Amino acid sequence: MVLSNQDIQKLIDENKIQINPAPNLEEQLGSASLDLRLGDEFAVFEHTKKAVIDTRDPETFNGMTRTIKVENNEPFVFHPGEFVLGVTMEEIFLPDDIAARIDGRSSLGRLGIVIHSTAGHIDPGFKGKIVLEMENIGMIPVLLYPKTRICQLVFETLTSPTTNPYYKKKNAKYVDAKHPQESKLEKE
Numbered sequence: 001m002v003l004s005n006q007d008i009q010k011l012i013d014e015n016k017i018q019i020n021p022a023p024n025l026e027e028q029l030g031s032a033s034l035d036l037r038l039g040d041e042f043a044v045f046e047h048t049k050k051a052v053i054d055t056r057d058p059e060t061f062n063g064m065t066r067t068i069k070v071e072n073n074e075p076f077v078f079h080p081g082e083f084v085l086g087v088t089m090e091e092i093f094l095p096d097d098i099a100a101r102i103d104g105r106s107s108l109g110r111l112g113i114v115i116h117s118t119a120g121h122i123d124p125g126f127k128g129k130i131v132l133e134m135e136n137i138g139m140i141p142v143l144l145y146p147k148t149r150i151c152q153l154v155f156e157t158l159t160s161p162t163t164n165p166y167y168k169k170k171n172a173k174y175v176d177a178k179h180p181q182e183s184k185l186e187k188e
Contacts, residue, residue: 003155018093036088038150043085075143086132093127096161100153112138
């Protein structure tokens with residue numbers, strides 16, 4: 001069941017859904033979602049380093065990005081056709097009986113900004129910042145600024161708490177993320 005704004009606010013007030021820094025609920029809480037803001041770090045792919053990415057050879061995809069930190073209210077210039085990894089400003093922690101979906105915001109989608117390519121599900125027990133798999137599918141560069149409301153979380157209750165929350169999984173590769181992280185496919 002998708003949580004309403006009242007349910008989301010209650011779970012935040014009860015500290016069951018934890019968000020740091022605390023959101024401005026007046027601005028960020030929607031009817032059945034919570035907007036998160038864009039962080040100030042981006043992992044940009046250096047496509048001239050290697051000829052291919054071989055999913056069976058970690059040497060071809062590890063170290064394929066460089067991190068850019070945007071400071072002092074400067075924008076990140078997001079070029080057409082570019083794929084970058086961003087990160088939310090907020091860290092979240094979900095309890096063992098709540099999952100979430102990440103969606104882009106319509107206002108940015110109408111400019112050609114896609115927020116996630118595949119990883120739209122956030123497991124119960126997830127803790128950390130959410131890494132955004134972003135692409136500019138438009139024809140014009142878009143300036144993105146840290147602290148802009150970039151995505152929304154839609155929360156769902158599980159029928160019962162999971163016995164395998166993300167933070168306890170042996171193969172959880174992205175626990176407690178603080179920065180945009182490259183693929184850890186080699187850990188599978």
